[in-house]
Amino acid sequence: MRNFELVTDGDSDYKNTDWMKNCFLRRDFRGVYDELEQKNEAYMNSDAMGINRALVCHILGEYEKALGLYGNYLDNNICRINFFAFCHRYFNYRRADKLVKMESGSHYGLAYDNNYYNFLIGTNGIEIVKEIKTPYSIYLEQIINDLYIRIGKDALHRQADLLKDKYCKSVDINDKKKVNHIKKKVGIFATDVQRHKDAAIIYELVECFKEKFEVIVYFNNIFANKLITGLEKECKVRYVVKMYYEEINNMFFDDEIDILIDLAEYGLRNNNIALGLVQNCMPMSELLLKFPLLLQTNEYYSGERANYINECTCIIGDMRCLTDEEITQIDNEIEGKIIFESHAFDEPLFKQNFQDRIARLGMDVSRYTLLEGVLPFKKYLEFISACKTIVVSSGASYVELAEAINYGNSVKLMSENKLLVQAYDLYYSAHEDLQTRFERVHNINNIHRERLCQYVDASSEHELLAVANKMTRIAYFEDGVELCINNTCNGDIVILCED
Numbered sequence: 001m002r003n004f005e006l007v008t009d010g011d012s013d014y015k016n017t018d019w020m021k022n023c024f025l026r027r028d029f030r031g032v033y034d035e036l037e038q039k040n041e042a043y044m045n046s047d048a049m050g051i052n053r054a055l056v057c058h059i060l061g062e063y064e065k066a067l068g069l070y071g072n073y074l075d076n077n078i079c080r081i082n083f084f085a086f087c088h089r090y091f092n093y094r095r096a097d098k099l100v101k102m103e104s105g106s107h108y109g110l111a112y113d114n115n116y117y118n119f120l121i122g123t124n125g126i127e128i129v130k131e132i133k134t135p136y137s138i139y140l141e142q143i144i145n146d147l148y149i150r151i152g153k154d155a156l157h158r159q160a161d162l163l164k165d166k167y168c169k170s171v172d173i174n175d176k177k178k179v180n181h182i183k184k185k186v187g188i189f190a191t192d193v194q195r196h197k198d199a200a201i202i203y204e205l206v207e208c209f210k211e212k213f214e215v216i217v218y219f220n221n222i223f224a225n226k227l228i229t230g231l232e233k234e235c236k237v238r239y240v241v242k243m244y245y246e247e248i249n250n251m252f253f254d255d256e257i258d259i260l261i262d263l264a265e266y267g268l269r270n271n272n273i274a275l276g277l278v279q280n281c282m283p284m285s286e287l288l289l290k291f292p293l294l295l296q297t298n299e300y301y302s303g304e305r306a307n308y309i310n311e312c313t314c315i316i317g318d319m320r321c322l323t324d325e326e327i328t329q330i331d332n333e334i335e336g337k338i339i340f341e342s343h344a345f346d347e348p349l350f351k352q353n354f355q356d357r358i359a360r361l362g363m364d365v366s367r368y369t370l371l372e373g374v375l376p377f378k379k380y381l382e383f384i385s386a387c388k389t390i391v392v393s394s395g396a397s398y399v400e401l402a403e404a405i406n407y408g409n410s411v412k413l414m415s416e417n418k419l420l421v422q423a424y425d426l427y428y429s430a431h432e433d434l435q436t437r438f439e440r441v442h443n444i445n446n447i448h449r450e451r452l453c454q455y456v457d458a459s460s461e462h463e464l465l466a467v468a469n470k471m472t473r474i475a476y477f478e479d480g481v482e483l484c485i486n487n488t489c490n491g492d493i494v495i496l497c498e499d
Contacts, residue, residue, distance in 0.1 A: 006167055006273075007482070009244070009471040020052075024496050025473060026242040027222055029059050032496075048497040051079045055494055058086045061223065067095070074099065077108050078497050084115035085492030091347045093123045110478040111493040118492055123349040125320045127357070163474065164276040167245065171277075172468035179256045180461035184213045187257040189275060191220045191264045193227050198397045199263060201284070202227065203300045204293050206234050208449045213456060216255055218248070220264070230299060244471045249274030253466040259459045261287055273472070279462040285419060288398065291452040292423045294445050295402035303381030305407060312337040312369075314387040316404065317415075319344045319354060321395030324361060329414065330391065331363045339387070342395075343373030381407050392420065405441060409434070 009025060023031035033056045036049060043049050054069035066086060073079035080099060087096040096119055120128045179185075186209050193199040202217065209215045215235035219228055222241050231237055238255075240248050252260065252274075259280040275281050313334050319342040330338065345351040351370050359365050374380040381403065384390055390408035392401050394415040401420050404411045405427050413424040427441050475482045476493060483495065 004163065004474050005477055006163055006472055007475040009473060010469070021496060028242055029056050029222065032056050033060075047073055047076055047079075051076060051082065051497040054079070054086075055082050055496065058082065058089070059222070059494070063090060067092075076497075077112065078495050081108055081111045081115055082494050084112075084119050085494050088115065088118045088122055088492050091122070091343070093119060093347050093349050097123070097349060108483055108495065110476060110483055111495055115492050121320055122344075122347060124353050125322065125350065125357070127323055164273050167273050167472060168276055171246070171470065173465050174468055175253070175466035177253070177256075177464055177466075178461050179258055179464055181256065181258055184258040184456050184459060185216065185256055186213045186456060187216050187218060187252060187255065187260040187278075189218045189220070189260060189262045189264055193219065193221050193225065197399045198284075199227065200300055200399045201288075201293070201295055202231065202263070203297045204295045205261065206231060207297045207299065208293065208452060209456070210234055212453055216257070218251070220248075244469070244473060245274040246467050246469045246472060249277050250466050250469075252278055253464045256464065258462075259456055273474075274467075277465050277467065279464075280459050287452070288419050289422065291448045291455070292419075292426055293448050293452065294405065294423060294427050294441060295399050296406065296442065296445050301381070301406060303378040303385075303407070306382045306386035308386055309388055309409065310386050311388055312339055313389040313391060314339045314341050314384060315391045315393050316341055316384070316400055317393035317396030318342060319393070319395060320350065322393060324357065326394060326414065327357065327363075328361060330393075331361070331367075333414075334389075334391070336367075337369070338367055339369045339371050341371045341374060341383070345370050345372045384408055392424070396420070398423065405437075 009022070020032055020035040023029075023035060032052070036052055036056070039049065050069055051073050054066050054073070057063075057066035057069065070079060070083045070086060074083060083099075084096055087093050120132065188202060188205055190199060190202055193202070206215055206217070217228075217231055217235060217237050218240050219237055220240050221228075228237060238251060240251065243251070257278065257280075259282065260275065260278045261282050261284065262275050263284045264275070313336065315330060315338065319340055340354070345354070351372075355365065355368075355370060358368055374383045384404065385407040387408065389410040389412060390404040391412045391414055392404050394417065396415060398419055401413070401423055405424075410430065411424075411428050413420060413428075415421070427444060429437065429440075432440070477483065
């Protein structure tokens, strides 16, 4: 049986004996690297040493070093598992295309099937789901949730709720206190801000709150980036990367947070079950449904509009999410030249497979251009502002919709995501010029900013709970055996090679 379970590291044998594994669980990857360097000479020359060094370099972003190390051990099952995760993270599936899938029944079947499934999605798109029978996969549910094939508490969220319920029933409460400050304290729990575009909504939230409230961003990502560096000038930032659930919860307790905004959206891939113990906690999707803010801050938008128009329609979003039916709909409803723009096309295998799908569906291939993700960001904004029409697809994020409305000449929504539909209906009108649209969007957004601030200001007294430090995390099990000790922000499972 394959499943997620809550594990308490405080009761584990390796707590004091296996420092390297403990460092990895705490996401102290430099600590793992240092520990590897201190191993004896026999271990230094072993496969385990090479695989673990490759894994740490992979996670720390040392691409060339990781690639060279992985290449030496691809006949090892653990190395293959981690290498598929590596290829998925860096859009480098060509390296993995020649690998033979492990036989079913492998001791590492859960991890391998999951990462191999990611590879299939990354190279073929979501349509592959219809064609293969695959065991339970984290990434299938990540596609369904994060990339908006459908919205709601489906399989991933329901499992998170079960784990949260189990956790909350077993936790020991050490202390309680009531909070209701005159000047409210707003916490924003942020995960995966390096890679996930929706995290840019933090800019809008911080700008909305910073004058009226004390804002603290809880940052759960191992890599600092431009977003976090900028936020440190505007508000307090707490790094919670190496913390267990209890430690994060107790930081909220110590900071006396009045209301917490959860950008993690219940994700199993982050240390956020403790958020269930904060009574005034609002998931990001719930906040945007109640107060549909549109990202507008100048902290994010620094580009200029193009002074020309290309006679083409551009489809934006994650093209791995598009089904055959949606591609056919685009072909039927849109005339003239069509550009599909997506970082998914950075991967040549996926780009070729997508082009083959267009031909297989009987469409005129000459109408279509498949364009890799446009960088840098200023150039992307100029690009979409030059397109005659922007189509926001089902694989697009809330922030991409904001970009289209702010910079697109004409914008069409082809998504059933209720967050996108609500914002599109509210902010976009096809019957107004750009200046009128800009002014109207700005005015509506200010209204919702003010409504959100009033909501926070009116938040009632609530109880914060301090809990005993049980050192709890989520582990991955197959037939009762813990196989995998961590996974990446993309839903890939990675394994630390045993001695």
